[in-house]
Amino acid sequence: MTADSLAAPRTPHSVPRNKGLNLEKWGWVYMRASGVVLIVLIFGHLLVNLVLPEGGVQALNFAFVAGKFASPFWQWWDVLMLWLAFLHGANGMRTIINDYVLNRTARKTLVAVTWIVTAVMIVLGTLVVFTFDPCLGVNPESTLWEMCQAAA
Numbered sequence: 001m002t003a004d005s006l007a008a009p010r011t012p013h014s015v016p017r018n019k020g021l022n023l024e025k026w027g028w029v030y031m032r033a034s035g036v037v038l039i040v041l042i043f044g045h046l047l048v049n050l051v052l053p054e055g056g057v058q059a060l061n062f063a064f065v066a067g068k069f070a071s072p073f074w075q076w077w078d079v080l081m082l083w084l085a086f087l088h089g090a091n092g093m094r095t096i097i098n099d100y101v102l103n104r105t106a107r108k109t110l111v112a113v114t115w116i117v118t119a120v121m122i123v124l125g126t127l128v129v130f131t132f133d134p135c136l137g138v139n140p141e142s143t144l145w146e147m148c149q150a151a152a
C-alpha cells in the first residue's frame, strides 16, 4: 500500500491491536443502537406534541409543557432523548472533525469543545427537566395564579 492509497476494507491490521477497551468500536456500535432508540423517542415526541393534540401545533404552549413535565414518564422520555441525542450528535461530530480537520491542535481543540458543550447541555437539560416548577415566580397577576394556589 502506498501513502496515497487506502487498504481494502477487510485487510487485517499489520500492527498489533491494543488489547484493552476498543472505544472506537463501541462508539460505532453506540451510533447504531442509539439511532434505533432515537427513532422511537423522536417520532413519539413529534406525534405526542404536534400531531395528537386537538388543534395540532397551536395547542403547544406553556401549560402543555408544564402538564407533560408533571409526569415522571415524560420527564424520563425527554431526558433519555436529551442524553442519547446529544451523545449521538457529539460522537458524530467527533467523527466528522477527525475526518476533516487536518491540523492536530485544531482537531483536538474542536473535539474537546464538542464534549464540553455536550456535558454542559446534558447537565443543564437534565436539571431543567427534573427541577421544573410551573409555579415558580407566579404572582396574583399571572394567569397560572389560581391553578398554583389550588395545587399548593
Ligand code: HEM
Pocket (backbone or CB within 6 Å): 031, 032, 034, 035, 036, 038, 039, 042, 085, 086, 088, 089, 090, 091, 092, 093, 095, 096
Ligand atoms: C432518527 C434518529 C436517528 C438515527 C436513526 C440516526 C442514525 C445514525 C447513524 C446510523 C449514524 C452513523 C453513520 C455512519 O457511521 O456512517 C449517524 C451519524 C450521525 N448522526 Fe445520527 N441518527 C439519528 C438522529 C440524530 C440526531 C438527533 C442528531 C443530532 C443531534 C444526529 C447527528 C448525527 C451526526 C453528526 C452523525 C455523524 C455523521 C457522519 O459520520 O458523517 N443524528 N446517525
